[in-house]
Amino acid sequence: MIISLTNAVVQGALLGCFYALCAAPLAIAFGIMRIVNIATGDMLVLAAFSVLFLSSTANIHPTLALVGVVVLMAALGYLLQRGILNYTLDPDMMRPLLVTLALSSILQNSLLIVASGDSRKVSIGGFETMGLEIVNGLTIGLFPLATAIAASLLIWATSHLIHRTELGIFFRAASDDPDIARAFGINERDVFSKAFAVVGVLTAIAGAFLAVKTQFNPFSGNDRLIYAFQVVVLGGLGSLRGVFLGGLILGVAQGLGAYFHPSLQIVMGHMVFVAVLIFRPTGFFGAKRN
Amino acid sequence: MHHKSFFAIIIVSVTIAIFAPMFLGRGDVRLLTEIFLVLTLAQLWNLLAGYGGLVSVGQHAFVGAGAYAFFVLCAQFGVHVAPALLFAGFVSGCLAIGIYALVSRLVGPYFSIGTWVVAEIVFLAVLQTNYVGGASGFSLPLSSIREFGAAATTREYVIYATAGIMCFGVLSGNFLFLRSRFGLALTAIRDDVAAAHSVGINSDRIKFILFTSVAVLTGLVGSIIFVQNLRVSPSAAFSMQEWTATIILIVVIGGIGRFEGPLVGAMFYFALRELLAPFGSVYIIVTGIVAILIIIVFPDGLSGNIAAISRRWLRAVRPL
Numbered sequence: 019m020i021i022s023l024t025n026a027v028v029q030g031a032l033l034g035c036f037y038a039l040c041a042a043p044l045a046i047a048f049g050i051m052r053i054v055n056i057a058t059g060d061m062l063v064l065a066a067f068s069v070l071f072l073s074s075t076a077n078i079h080p081t082l083a084l085v086g087v088v089v090l091m092a093a094l095g096y097l098l099q100r101g102i103l104n105y106t107l108d109p110d111m112m113r114p115l116l117v118t119l120a121l122s123s124i125l126q127n128s129l130l131i132v133a134s135g136d137s138r139k140v141s142i143g144g145f146e147t148m149g150l151e152i153v154n155g156l157t158i159g160l161f162p163l164a165t166a167i168a169a170s171l172l173i174w175a176t177s178h179l180i181h182r183t184e185l186g187i188f189f190r191a192a193s194d195d196p197d198i199a200r201a202f203g204i205n206e207r208d209v210f211s212k213a214f215a216v217v218g219v220l221t222a223i224a225g226a227f228l229a230v231k232t233q234f235n236p237f238s239g240n241d242r243l244i245y246a247f248q249v250v251v252l253g254g255l256g257s258l259r260g261v262f263l264g265g266l267i268l269g270v271a272q273g274l275g276a277y278f279h280p281s282l283q284i285v286m287g288h289m290v291f292v293a294v295l296i297f298r299p300t301g302f303f304g305a306k307r308n
Numbered sequence: 309m310h311h312k313s314f315f316a317i318i319i320v321s322v323t324i325a326i327f328a329p330m331f332l333g334r335g336d337v338r339l340l341t342e343i344f345l346v347l348t349l350a351q352l353w354n355l356l357a358g359y360g361g362l363v364s365v366g367q368h369a370f371v372g373a374g375a376y377a378f379f380v381l382c383a384q385f386g387v388h389v390a391p392a393l394l395f396a397g398f399v400s401g402c403l404a405i406g407i408y409a410l411v412s413r414l415v416g417p418y419f420s421i422g423t424w425v426v427a428e429i430v431f432l433a434v435l436q437t438n439y440v441g442g443a444s445g446f447s448l449p450l451s452s453i454r455e456f457g458a459a460a461t462t463r464e465y466v467i468y469a470t471a472g473i474m475c476f477g478v479l480s481g482n483f484l485f486l487r488s489r490f491g492l493a494l495t496a497i498r499d500d501v502a503a504a505h506s507v508g509i510n511s512d513r514i515k516f517i518l519f520t521s522v523a524v525l526t527g528l529v530g531s532i533i534f535v536q537n538l539r540v541s542p543s544a545a546f547s548m549q550e551w552t553a554t555i556i557l558i559v560v561i562g563g564i565g566r567f568e569g570p571l572v573g574a575m576f577y578f579a580l581r582e583l584l585a586p587f588g589s590v591y592i593i594v595t596g597i598v599a600i601l602i603i604i605v606f607p608d609g610l611s612g613n614i615a616a617i618s619r620r621w622l623r624a625v626r627p628l
Contacts, residue, residue, distance in 0.1 A: 054417035056365070105604045111417045112363055113607070116560055117600050119365065123553050124596035127589040240548060244428050247421045251414075281436060288429045295410055295422070 030273020035166035038265025059239030065225025095218025129236035350570035358565030366423030374527025400527020445541030563609025
């Protein structure tokens with residue numbers, strides 16, 4: 019009983035790290051550019067498909083394909099901001115939201131035409147099924163463990179980039195006050211394009227983990243966005259530390275839900291989300307900003 | 309536009325709409341029914357988002373709730389279709405009160421995705437309810453179908469007429485509403501919340517009433533849509549792509565926050581869809597690309613652009 023409950027919490031926490039990884043692109047796009055990217059989930063799915071196609075057509079290992087996909091998604095992110103989103107920088111944030119909504123439709127239906135509606139999965143040669151037995155009844159999968167490590171490292175690295183490097187200072191300056199930043203020679207359009215390239219890199223890596231972890235099809239992006247959004251709201255809007263905590267809360271809630279009954283997994287996650295919305299609408303790390 | 313000219317146009321359109329089925333094939337009548345329903349949804353969303361500033365991306369919750377409420381009443385309780393339709397709107401409105409209590413705490417874009425997440429929760433709840441057929445849904449019983457008319461052609465005409473009444477009703481209602489005290493208060497809030505408050509407008513109450521009434525009508529449209537399909541399933545009734553994303557793209561293309569926006573957008577959308585019909589879902593991609601271009605280049609939409617060009621033209625032809 020204790021072991022199986024511990025197991026539920028541990029598996030939930032590992033799942034939560036994966037959710038945090040997928041939510042990081044959404045949190046950064048909002049934190050820096052004030053863009054609610056509705057196409058976040060579809061971009062994750064695009065990255066997953068890219069890993070699949072690159073590894074199968076070039077006949078290379080998916081990890082190697084990921085390198086190419088990181089470059090591709092970074093370029094795509096940069097161009098998206100530079101070519102489209104930079105023209106929609108509004109104080110009321112509605113135009114970028116509508117643009118990404120349209121982008122979401124475009125991505126889903128383009129993938130449907132190119133890849134058909136079948137569900138796919140990427141295999142990495144048995145690693146994804148290996149596990150480490152701690153005690154009887156508590157096994158930690160190597161792949162979920164790798165996901166958790168990758169999520170921690172990436173979120174730490176991104177946080178370091180934003181808070182400790184010169185580029186990060188530019189990001190925050192352009193985000194907090196574009197007018198003053200411009201007076202110091204920072205062009206917010208340039209800076210935002212670079213920030214969206216960072217979002218692209220995170221999307222590519224999260225998408226690769228998604229490709230191995232679960233089945234995906236051109237319309238899987240909706241669910242991904244919903245979990246990512248829940249994570250971001252649970253953690254507090256735009257806070258990277260919060261993303262990690264939000265992921266853990268959602269993951270553990272789902273893990274416990276599944277422990278009581280398999281059909282309760284998703285429901286429990288939604289219930290925790292609704293409860294937080296009622297009692298703590300700013301999330302756990304929510305900093306009040308104007 | 310003046311009252312007189314607007315209602316003259318409405319009366320002419322309604323007259324054409326009444327006699328149109330005599331000259332059209334069954335396929336065309338079905339298409340017109342669909343146009344009426346989509347146009348109604350677009351008008352409702354424009355009222356909500358364009359005038360009320362409540363940019364909901366979870367309207368599919370109300371389409372689905374209305375459709376399911378209608379089907380359950382007809383199939384499980386044997387209620388006649390007419391009261392069932394009205395009750396479907398009522399159920400959708402009750403759902404809106406609950407949803408609004410949750411999402412009204414979120415601001416700006418987070419309100420938007422909040423409505424979506426809650427809509428997905430409603431979808432999931434319906435999906436897991438065996439009473440309404442779970443993932444596969446259920447059909448409208450033959451007895452209820454017959455209540456719309458014994459013969460298939462009569463039935464289609466009745467559904468067409470219901471959709472038409474909804475569409476022209478919402479169009480006229482919209483027109484009158486925007487000129488009423490409520491409508492003026494709404495545009496005042498959209499344009500400047502602080503100034504609106506200072507003249508004594510209670511924006512919270514107005515937004516709540518708007519959200520709920522739009523949900524009631526959206527639920528009504530939802531039930532009519534699925535009467536036409538004769539079958540309801542969670543993935544079809546709660547389709548984000550069809551009942552929210554497409555509707556939003558239509559309004560954005562036509563001109564968000566403009567009275568004639570949904571009309572122009574819907575005309576564009578259906579023309580494009582019929583034109584690109586042989587190429588599968590390409591029309592959705594093109595619609596999306598056009599919407600992005602419009603947001604960047606003509607934020608007032610096609611209708612705003614047409615209005616601006618025609619003004620320039622009129623000025624050019626006016627004698628000096």
